[in-house]
Amino acid sequence: MAWFKTLNINYASKDMKKIFFITLSLAGLLSACELDNYPGPTASLSGTIIDDETGEPVQQDIIRGTVIELTEHGYDPVQPQYLIIKNDGSYENSRLFANTYTVQPVRGNFIAVEPQEVAIKENTKLDFHVIPYIRVKDVSIEKAGTIIKATFRLEQTVPNNIVKIGLYAHPDPHVGEPMAIARTEQELHRPVSDDELFTLELDPAAHTEFLKQGNTYFFRVGALIDVGEAKFNYEAAVAIAI
Amino acid sequence: MKFKKLYIFLLFLLPAAGCNDVLDLEPLDKITQEDLFGDPEGTKLYMANLYRQLPIEDFTFFRQGFNQNGPGPNNGGFAPAMVTDEAVHSEFGDFLGDGDFNWWEAGYKLIRDVNLLIEAIPSLDILQEEKDAYIGETAFIRAYAYFALAKRYGGVPIITTQQQFEGDPEALKVPRSTEEETWDFVLAECDIAIENLGTQKGRRASKWAAYALKSRAALHAASVAKFGNRAPLSGDAVDQRLVGLDPSLAGKYYEASIAASEAIMSSGEFGLYKPTPESPEEAAENYRQLFEDPNIASEEAIFIKGHALPGDHQGHNYDIWFQPAQVANGWPHPGRMNPTLELVDLYESYDQPGEIAPIVTTADGDIHNYNGFNASRTYLRFEHPADIFEGKDARLRATAILPSSTWKGIPIIIQAGFIKPDGTPVIRTNDQVTVNGTTYYTFGAENTSQYSGFDTYGGNNTRTGFSFKKFMSTDPIVPGWNQSTSDFMDFRYAEILLNYAEAVIESSSPSGEAVAKAEKALNDIRTRAGHTVAIPLTIENVQRERRVELAFENKRLWDLIRRREYHTEFNSRMRRSLMPLLDLRTTPASYIFVRASVPNTNPHTFQPKSYYRPIPGIGGNGLVQNPQY
Numbered sequence: 001m002a003w004f005k006t007l008n009i010n011y012a013s014k015d016m017k018k019i020f021f022i023t024l025s026l027a028g029l030l031s032a033c034e035l036d037n038y039p040g041p042t043a044s045l046s047g048t049i050i051d052d053e054t055g056e057p058v059q060q061d062i063i064r065g066t067v068i069e070l071t072e073h074g075y076d077p078v079q080p081q082y083l084i085i086k087n088d089g090s091y092e093n094s095r096l097f098a099n100t101y102t103v104q105p106v107r108g109n110f111i112a113v114e115p116q117e118v119a120i121k122e123n124t125k126l127d128f129h130v131i132p133y134i135r136v137k138d139v140s141i142e143k144a145g146t147i148i149k150a151t152f153r154l155e156q157t158v159p160n161n162i163v164k165i166g167l168y169a170h171p172d173p174h175v176g177e178p179m180a181i182a183r184t185e186q187e188l189h190r191p192v193s194d195d196e197l198f199t200l201e202l203d204p205a206a207h208t209e210f211l212k213q214g215n216t217y218f219f220r221v222g223a224l225i226d227v228g229e230a231k232f233n234y235e236a237a238v239a240i241a242i
Numbered sequence: 243m244k245f246k247k248l249y250i251f252l253l254f255l256l257p258a259a260g261c262n263d264v265l266d267l268e269p270l271d272k273i274t275q276e277d278l279f280g281d282p283e284g285t286k287l288y289m290a291n292l293y294r295q296l297p298i299e300d301f302t303f304f305r306q307g308f309n310q311n312g313p314g315p316n317n318g319g320f321a322p323a324m325v326t327d328e329a330v331h332s333e334f335g336d337f338l339g340d341g342d343f344n345w346w347e348a349g350y351k352l353i354r355d356v357n358l359l360i361e362a363i364p365s366l367d368i369l370q371e372e373k374d375a376y377i378g379e380t381a382f383i384r385a386y387a388y389f390a391l392a393k394r395y396g397g398v399p400i401i402t403t404q405q406q407f408e409g410d411p412e413a414l415k416v417p418r419s420t421e422e423e424t425w426d427f428v429l430a431e432c433d434i435a436i437e438n439l440g441t442q443k444g445r446r447a448s449k450w451a452a453y454a455l456k457s458r459a460a461l462h463a464a465s466v467a468k469f470g471n472r473a474p475l476s477g478d479a480v481d482q483r484l485v486g487l488d489p490s491l492a493g494k495y496y497e498a499s500i501a502a503s504e505a506i507m508s509s510g511e512f513g514l515y516k517p518t519p520e521s522p523e524e525a526a527e528n529y530r531q532l533f534e535d536p537n538i539a540s541e542e543a544i545f546i547k548g549h550a551l552p553g554d555h556q557g558h559n560y561d562i563w564f565q566p567a568q569v570a571n572g573w574p575h576p577g578r579m580n581p582t583l584e585l586v587d588l589y590e591s592y593d594q595p596g597e598i599a600p601i602v603t604t605a606d607g608d609i610h611n612y613n614g615f616n617a618s619r620t621y622l623r624f625e626h627p628a629d630i631f632e633g634k635d636a637r638l639r640a641t642a643i644l645p646s647s648t649w650k651g652i653p654i655i656i657q658a659g660f661i662k663p664d665g666t667p668v669i670r671t672n673d674q675v676t677v678n679g680t681t682y683y684t685f686g687a688e689n690t691s692q693y694s695g696f697d698t699y700g701g702n703n704t705r706t707g708f709s710f711k712k713f714m715s716t717d718p719i720v721p722g723w724n725q726s727t728s729d730f731m732d733f734r735y736a737e738i739l740l741n742y743a744e745a746v747i748e749s750s751s752p753s754g755e756a757v758a759k760a761e762k763a764l765n766d767i768r769t770r771a772g773h774t775v776a777i778p779l780t781i782e783n784v785q786r787e788r789r790v791e792l793a794f795e796n797k798r799l800w801d802l803i804r805r806r807e808y809h810t811e812f813n814s815r816m817r818r819s820l821m822p823l824l825d826l827r828t829t830p831a832s833y834i835f836v837r838a839s840v841p842n843t844n845p846h847t848f849q850p851k852s853y854y855r856p857i858p859g860i861g862g863n864g865l866v867q868n869p870q871y
Contacts, residue, residue, distance in 0.1 A: 063847060064847060064849055067870075075861075077860050077861060077864055077867075078861075079861070079871070107476065177813075178814065178847050179814070179847075180814055181814070183814075206613075207613065208613040208614070208616075209612055209613040209614055209838070209839060228471075228474030228476070229476055229850075
């Protein structure tokens, strides 16, 4: 503290010296912080993936499913954000910063759509009108005796092969191919015609490890098209007590 | 007071003195490049530090990175094998996360350090041979570093000089090269190393280690080219070819791998350790010894990372983490490595060469039923738990500790429960029953120190039915951090043979001569394991042999990645256990086994984006991010 003494400050006590230091550092701190005056993440974006032909929402997966890529403008480089889409095809992010974004659903279960520029503000709505690769139609999932039996038809909108079809089960309604504790799958590797009827059966007795008698589980049928990075197409899940 | 005035006077004098060079002192805790490399000993020291930074996937390689042997490296003993189908952790249910197995900043630090030496070599005051050796060694290190980057990130910025900061950070930014350019750079650096390094064996890089590196790296690149379409990715990084290789490139990389393996195979310098055992028992013991101390096998070991001394930054922790609970010797957290039933199933049976030999537990032979004990099924009964593994490849017993097998002189008790005489199953619930005056316990013994399986106590017991033997020291455990000093073979001859066999069978039109040579390579390894019947060279045979022979050598993670098999192998994937149960319905009591999912685990699904790791700090370094991050 020798240099302090050279400043010729006379302290009445040790405490006073302490107070001097505290005041000095507080003054320093206060002058350094100014509240940032940017608005919080109050903007939101929500909407639904809609089948352009039928007007129905396009069913999705929450794990490893279609995602919406958001690229915020004004930053370069910028790390894109990804929004997960709910099983029923709807999505929402209510904690975005208001700004212009490039928005594009990517790696989806429908024919690719172009990116679009969107000025996201409070309550911004944005639906995507798409052509799903496959429409899963005439679905019936029922308990036949002790067996779960699903029948359905497939309508494909592109000429590619259908890789496989499957019946998936999970205790959570978000059941899907990447989220199943029991499954029955059939590899097709061929195109299908609209009137072909598919039947898949799942015997809960063969999956007693996960499917317990008396409990209710969600069952969902899906099909995968042979397109790079494509995701499964589904119809809504059905709850069945086994 | 007079003294103080003098002091103030001196203070005023200081700024004047500032114009002088009095203050331009060299820091005393740093050494200049000239002084360091001016002394040959200094260069050696510097080189030792480069070797230490080398990304060798040995016993100190965990998901957090390399050299995880600092003070108290408490990573839970979660080894790379546990994100694959080789093993599960006794407690953790984790899977591959975005933050795992990254190596970016440490990688570029090593690259900067090695570039600095590469630039200094021409000015070193040493003999030309010594300079050549340094040129070879530094190229080896740089190839090794870029290989580690390429297999994680795809194409990366290739920096070959020691960058100088001259006020403009933008001038330091180097864009990513394509994945093809990056692999080509790795292979070219290997070639410089091969050309300049000597043939001496030892702990330092040799011509052979450089060939081995090239064999491994080229095989990785070839596989990415051939199998990339199994998991297509999209995005800027793909469009700019920063990740992914065109399928047409597979041929040149397979050829490079084949040529590098061939150079080692035809050198006459290497062979398999104890290649012709008299019996499976002998084969098992030879194989076990090879990993307990690879220094006994100079014919097989191509490049060894040593752990010469116990202690922080020197020893490792495989023994304390992974030995079974009964031999913990006071260490509180043993038993973490639990080999899976899937791995155990893979080992061939001597009487059915060329096929996987799944453990059959029931009379109906159904090996796909994992629904747990079911009294209505007929289970096969065994007098001793070891009997069910009868006739399986010797390497199984040298890799895993099987239920009731002897390790360090004591029987390792692994039991999941018992069936009461009235048929009531007691499985993984602590209980006991007395039959004819003898008391039986769920886990095979009364106290936690007397068994090694299925009790969740402390996370110390296997939950797959198997404990871990490969690499384990037969010495008593020293219950402390970083006390293990076993050495690790980074490259060994068997891997080269398997790389060769894989590259030959996967390449488009191998010559008959190459196929014959590859088939011999495959079968030489099997002969060393006690097999007597040769099997043909097929993709399935090579992959099964690779998984068995190289199990737990931290190869499986990268094999799943490079062959793009991860997302199909891990799609809502449960890993499986074999539960030995004591059946008290018979007199004397017998053993039955239940194939089941590993208790208290969830299914795992691999995300295709994980074929590449996320590049950190793209806001600062301006690089194109990998897909989907």
